[in-house]
Amino acid sequence: xxxxxxxxxxxxxxxxxxxxxxxxxxxxxxxxxxxxxxxxxxxxxxxxxxxxxxxxxxxxxxxxxxxxxxxxxxxxxxxxxxxxxxxxxxxxxxxxxxxxxxxxxxxxxxxxxxxxxxxxxxxxxxxxxxxxxxxxxxxxxxxxxxxxxxxxxxxxxxxxxxxxxxxxxxxxxxxxxxxxxxxxxxxxxxxxxxxxxxxxxxxxxxxxxxxxxxxxxxxxxxxxxxxxxxxxxxxxxxxxxxxxxxxxxxxxxxxxxxxxxxxxxxxxxxxxxxxxxxxxxxxxxxxxxxxxxxxxxxxxxxxxxxxxxxxxxxxxxxxxxxx
Numbered sequence: 001x002x003x004x005x006x007x008x009x010x011x012x013x014x015x016x017x018x019x020x021x022x023x024x025x026x027x028x029x030x031x032x033x034x035x036x037x038x039x040x041x042x043x044x045x046x047x048x049x050x051x052x053x054x055x056x057x058x059x060x061x062x063x064x065x066x067x068x069x070x071x072x073x074x075x076x077x078x079x080x081x082x083x084x085x086x087x088x089x090x091x092x093x094x095x096x097x098x099x100x101x102x103x104x105x106x107x108x109x110x111x112x113x114x115x116x117x118x119x120x121x122x123x124x125x126x127x128x129x130x131x132x133x134x135x136x137x138x139x140x141x142x143x144x145x146x147x148x149x150x151x152x153x154x155x156x157x158x159x160x161x162x163x164x165x166x167x168x169x170x171x172x173x174x175x176x177x178x179x180x181x182x183x184x185x186x187x188x189x190x191x192x193x194x195x196x197x198x199x200x201x202x203x204x205x206x207x208x209x210x211x212x213x214x215x216x217x218x219x220x221x222x223x224x225x226x227x228x229x230x231x232x233x234x235x236x237x238x239x240x241x242x243x244x245x246x247x248x249x250x251x252x253x254x255x256x257x258x259x260x261x262x263x264x265x266x267x268x269x270x271x272x273x274x275x276x277x278x279x280x281x282x283x284x285x286x287x288x289x290x291x292x293x294x295x296x297x298x299x300x301x302x303x304x305x306x307x308x309x310x311x312x313x314x315x316x317x318x319x320x321x322x323x
């Protein structure tokens with residue numbers, strides 16, 4: 001690889017976080033990746049199943065057939081070219097990566113993930129490393145993550161040792177750095193049962209949903225139940241939520257890709273109009289009035305005046321439907 005090519009590769013690596021946000025997650029079915037699951041396993045997914053749901057398979061235990069399945073779900077218009085032999089070369093050249101390297105349906109085809117802490121890292125340098133005559137310059141970009149992960153105490157262990165503040169800092173760090181397409185996964189990897197702090201879980205779940213482009217139906221079902229069982233995170237400087245003591249009018253802008261009558265509404269008509277016109281589409285704006293007890297959560301000072309609520313279609317009015 002020439003110095004020019006190496007420079008361009010490094011430039012792509014720096015731009016990767018922005019490109020990653022443009023690529024919506026491509027979720028695989030259980031059959032695609034892990035074969036047939038029993039109903040019980042679907043109801044009580046283990047870690048491997050959770051990873052598979054989000055399009056990830058451990059690289060050092062994956063087969064060529066696994067890679068073919070993963071690769072077939074990648075968006076080839078934007079994805080980096082990657083072959084199975086390159087993945088095997090990466091594992092051979094850098095064995096310290098084995099606990100953390102996963103095949104991914106994302107743009108790069110690979111992702112670095114520490115399942116014990118939820119922290120992620122970009123794997124592009126590894127791909128460029130295989131093209132640079134084993135220069136190792138690119139590998140050094142990710143080596144710092146590997147060293148730190150090897151020395152970091154797992155979140156679950158911190159909780160068991162009574163170091164809950166440290167555990168929460170670790171969770172906050174992981175969710176803040178997670179790519180949009182993997183935020184739900186990072187949330188699922190948190191040992192919530194052991195942490196046993198439902199209010200903190202509520203806050204984390206709301207932050208995850210706020211930063212996702214297209215929250216899954218599964219996550220929204222979980223979120224609704226969590227919000228119904230906990231209290232709003234209000235009070236203090238920088239409060240995440242706000243509450244209402246009287247009915248409010250809310251709107252929802254939808255296009256053909258939207259979940260009809262989804263959880264997200266806004267008290268600002270202009271915001272709804274923007275959502276109804278996303279991606280050059282001409283959508284529909286719905287309007288309804290919510291009683292305070294019908295509001296699941298309302299974000300404070302988020303710029304979109306977002307309100308989460310379950311709204312029945314027979315209670316809404318069509319404000320505007322573009323032709």
